[in-house]
Amino acid sequence: MKINYGNTVPISTVDWHGKVSIVFFLRGCPYRCPYCQNHALLFEKNMVDVSVLEEEIKSSRPFVSSVVLSGGEPLMQKGAVVHLAGFAKKNGMLVGIHTCGHYPGVIEELIDADLVDKFFIDVKAPLDNSRMYSKAIGCQDFSDVHVDPKISMEKVSRSISIVLGSRVELELRTTLIRDLIGSDDDVRLIARSIYDLTGRRDIPYALQQGSTADAMLGSLRKIRPLSRDELVDLASVACEFLDNVYVRTREKGNEKINFESI
Numbered sequence: 001m002k003i004n005y006g007n008t009v010p011i012s013t014v015d016w017h018g019k020v021s022i023v024f025f026l027r028g029c030p031y032r033c034p035y036c037q038n039h040a041l042l043f044e045k046n047m048v049d050v051s052v053l054e055e056e057i058k059s060s061r062p063f064v065s066s067v068v069l070s071g072g073e074p075l076m077q078k079g080a081v082v083h084l085a086g087f088a089k090k091n092g093m094l095v096g097i098h099t100c101g102h103y104p105g106v107i108e109e110l111i112d113a114d115l116v117d118k119f120f121i122d123v124k125a126p127l128d129n130s131r132m133y134s135k136a137i138g139c140q141d142f143s144d145v146h147v148d149p150k151i152s153m154e155k156v157s158r159s160i161s162i163v164l165g166s167r168v169e170l171e172l173r174t175t176l177i178r179d180l181i182g183s184d185d186d187v188r189l190i191a192r193s194i195y196d197l198t199g200r201r202d203i204p205y206a207l208q209q210g211s212t213a214d215a216m217l218g219s220l221r222k223i224r225p226l227s228r229d230e231l232v233d234l235a236s237v238a239c240e241f242l243d244n245v246y247v248r249t250r251e252k253g254n255e256k257i258n259f260e261s262i
């Protein structure tokens with residue numbers, strides 16, 4: 001079997017907090033988020049035999065406990081993901097998947113086959129605002145986004161509901177970029193839409209410090225990333241609707257925000 005493969009990080013502690021993982025970045029994505037840092041993975045193909053990745057898993061095995069499939073959007077390659085997740089499981093490893101949430105059917109199949117331990121699903125904008133979702137996934141800036149933002153929001157919502165209806169762990173996360181998706185109102189609308197969809201305050205939700213230096217949309221590259229303090233302020237807004245809120249920054253890594261102690 002061939003995989004449209006990007007690259008590997010053999011040992012990572014930041015792609016699944018609390019675990020040491022080998023991370024595979026797969027190519028292709030239906031979205032064109034203007035801030036995307038991995039845009040080199042979106043356009044060209046690089047077909048590699050799956051045995052190459054299996055060997056990498058085997059050689060990382062003494063040092064890592066988990067395999068993370070990221071991208072790009074890994075769930076575009078269902079066969080490859082099923083194969084790699086099954087291989088990881090046979091080798092006694094946990095499996096985590098980073099996804100934009102656009103493939104709920106694949107998520108359901110992976111859960112039914114007991115192949116995944118944790119999904120990390122992007123909530124790129126409020127799940128009930130197609131104008132903002134459209135902006136966040138690049139429909140307004142790139143002509144090669146062939147998805148309807150309304151349908152994307154429905155798919156992401158369904159993906160979240162499927163994972164919550166299973167025993168698989170879930171983290172939701174939003175990458176925040178000043179002047180794109182990064183204001184108090186933006187975060188309030190996103191957190192409220194998560195609560196409205198799920199009816200739960202306890203879902204882990206991470207606000208990620210987006211980097212703009214290598215953004216896909218050139219006009220974003222000069223925008224100053226949000227600081228850790230600004231993200232903490234935004235976390236206080238998310239906490240109006242959600243209780244397990246994290247901020248993730250280059251300066252301080254992954255922090256659970258507890259406003260009672262600040």
Ligand code: SF4
Nearest residue numbers: 029031032033036072
């Ligand atoms: S940031 Fe957006 S465009 Fe880039 S890989 Fe993720 S979902 Fe795709």
